Amino acid sequence: MNLVTLALRNLGRRRARTAIVTLSVGLAIGMALTLLAISESIENGTREGVDERGADLTIIDRDASDIFSGFIPQGMGARIAAVPGVAGELVTFAPVDHEAQRLIVGWPEESFFWRNMPIEDGRLPTRNDSRVAILGAGTAAKLNKKTGDSLDIFEDQFRIVAVAGYRSALNRSLIILPLKDLQEISFKNNQVTVYHIKLAPDLGAAEIDRVERDVEKLGRLQAAPTDQLLSRDRNISVLKAVSRSISWVALVLGGLSVLSALLMAIQERTREIGVMRAIGWNVPRTMVSIVLEGLLMGVAGCVIGFLVNYAASFMFSSIPQIGSYLAFRLNIQSTAPTMLAAIALCALGAVYPAWRAAARTPAEAIRSL
Numbered sequence: 001m002n003l004v005t006l007a008l009r010n011l012g013r014r015r016a017r018t019a020i021v022t023l024s025v026g027l028a029i030g031m032a033l034t035l036l037a038i039s040e041s042i043e044n045g046t047r048e049g050v051d052e053r054g055a056d057l058t059i060i061d062r063d064a065s066d067i068f069s070g071f072i073p074q075g076m077g078a079r080i081a082a083v084p085g086v087a088g089e090l091v092t093f094a095p096v097d098h099e100a101q102r103l104i105v106g107w108p109e110e111s112f113f114w115r116n117m118p119i120e121d122g123r124l125p126t127r128n129d130s131r132v133a134i135l136g137a138g139t140a141a142k143l144n145k146k147t148g149d150s151l152d153i154f155e156d157q158f159r160i161v162a163v164a165g166y167r168s169a170l171n172r173s174l175i176i177l178p179l180k181d182l183q184e185i186s187f188k189n190n191q192v193t194v195y196h197i198k199l200a201p202d203l204g205a206a207e208i209d210r211v212e213r214d215v216e217k218l219g220r221l222q223a224a225p226t227d228q229l230l231s232r233d234r235n236i237s238v239l240k241a242v243s244r245s246i247s248w249v250a251l252v253l254g255g256l257s258v259l260s261a262l263l264m265a266i267q268e269r270t271r272e273i274g275v276m277r278a279i280g281w282n283v284p285r286t287m288v289s290i291v292l293e294g295l296l297m298g299v300a301g302c303v304i305g306f307l308v309n310y311a312a313s314f315m316f317s318s319i320p321q322i323g324s325y326l327a328f329r330l331n332i333q334s335t336a337p338t339m340l341a342a343i344a345l346c347a348l349g350a351v352y353p354a355w356r357a358a359a360r361t362p363a364e365a366i367r368s369l
Helices: 003-013 015-052 076-080 112-116 137-143 179-185 205-216 234-268 270-278 283-318 332-359 362-367
Strands: 057-061 086-095 101-107 119-122 132-136 150-153 156-164 175-178 194-197 221-225
Touching (some): 003 015, 015 234, 015 332, 057 205, 086 179, 132 137, 137 156, 205 221, 234 283, 234 332, 270 283
Parallel strands (some): 132 156
Antiparallel strands (some): 057 221, 119 156, 150 156
16 A cells, blocks of 8 residues: 555545535635636726727826826827827716616727727717717626717716627726717816827837836826736735735645644544654654645635636626626646645645644553553
8 A cells, every 4th residue: 555545545444524624715716716717807907998999108107006097288288199099988886777887998089099999899989079988898798888878977868889809807897988978978188097198119128218207207197018908007016925924824724724634633543653753754754744735725726726727617607797897717827726725734734733743752642542
């Protein structure tokens, strides 16, 4: 009988206890993976949404805690416009049809975003249109709306002129208005939330850095490439820190569950361990046999945790307010380290019980019961 087979047999002797400990480890791992995935989805979803619309740089209020809370005077656009391809954008949440708050964006008529929009049905707004809206395909499905229907935003009625077939979860959940209409109904005249810049395709890294510096010299502005859009967002940083902290607490508790279970197990098997020592098992072999039990519970917990995380990915869209805007994805770059850390903590939790079991002499162990 090899050590793995022996460890499996020992775990099977107290199946209920082993199942409870393994389940607790699995739930801890699943919670850790889910928290990390949520914070990554917020960051990745926002970046992908802006990138899909064709922006290379995003300019935000340097003092804003996040990209949605700051405001830049619209007149600043004339100064930023020295850089070709500038588009302002106003972002806000608003009640739609007197019900849930939804994400509304407003674009000026000269914005390059209109040209890059994939129209699925309908047409783009014209200069003479007033109180018109375009829905992302996800929002159209959620609200059961189509081209030609109307909807209420801030108690004003808008006519839907198109449905946009974006791919990213964020863009599919947008309601898009002409900037002047959104400024008027949200009482934010001459204000935008962010500016986006579409750079010439042949610009090198040094020239892009120069554009960022030139923009930031204009005032209290911060410019960043879309792939680094949320790298300095304070709310995202706090969310990541909280997610990592809770994840580590959950994983450590899983390791402590293994420690507690194995302490009880070796107490019950004291005489058996003494007999094994008496017939020739040395200290390292005895310890390895018990640490393997912790490792096996950790591996089984990882399987359960992965399944919990996978199930959470299907339920993510039902989370109020944010589920529609983000795509929950399993990321191997965060999943693998979390699982390895969990297995390592389970093994670490088994070290002390293993040392306790191997520390006694065979005679002491046999006499103890």
